[in-house]
Amino acid sequence: MAFPPEFVVQFSCVFAMFLIWFFSLVPIRRAQSLHEEGYDNSNPRDQYTKLPDWGKRAVAAANNTFEGLAFFSIAVFTQAFSRFLQPASGKDDNKIRTVVDIICIIYIILRLIYLPLYWYDVASARSSIWAVGTLCIIAIFVIAFI
Numbered sequence: 001m002a003f004p005p006e007f008v009v010q011f012s013c014v015f016a017m018f019l020i021w022f023f024s025l026v027p028i029r030r031a032q033s034l035h036e037e038g039y040d041n042s043n044p045r046d047q048y049t050k051l052p053d054w055g056k057r058a059v060a061a062a063n064n065t066f067e068g069l070a071f072f073s074i075a076v077f078t079q080a081f082s083r084f085l086q087p088a089s090g091k092d093d094n095k096i097r098t099v100v101d102i103i104c105i106i107y108i109i110l111r112l113i114y115l116p117l118y119w120y121d122v123a124s125a126r127s128s129i130w131a132v133g134t135l136c137i138i139a140i141f142v143i144a145f146i
Contacts, residue, residue, distance in 0.1 A: 006097055007083075010076045013104035017069045020111050024062040027119060031055025054119065061118035065111065068133065072107060075137045076100075079144035100143055107136040 031051045032039045040047040048059045079100055083093065110133045117126040 007080045009101040010080060010104050013108050014073050014076050016108050017072055017111065021062065021065045021069050024065045024115055027058035028055065028062055031058055057119055057121055061115055065115065068111060071137050075140035076104065079140050082144040096143060096146065100140055103136050103139055107133055
């Protein structure tokens, strides 16, 4: 079975979200390497508690990004597989897919904005972006069952 081309945007957004999470680890490794004891590879999670505030925020941002990756991935795959299980209904499927593609792209853009806001501790804007991102995930789940 070949990869369905109609889901390229959605699955690419899942991969992009993985990359965002992966690159969100860079500031953590930087904070650990700048730590007075150096990078503690034998017990890195213990070292997280000893990092400066910006390093702790980087850890929290990476954890939050990973959580977002999990929920976003589940939503996208649920929506995609629900389309496989339903018989094609023509134009409506294309419209639904387009809406989900747009929601996925919006979610990725929001996560790209969210990370620096977390790193620089801009809590008010960060909370708003998180809320809109959560609504995007909920919308994808709802669309899966239309």
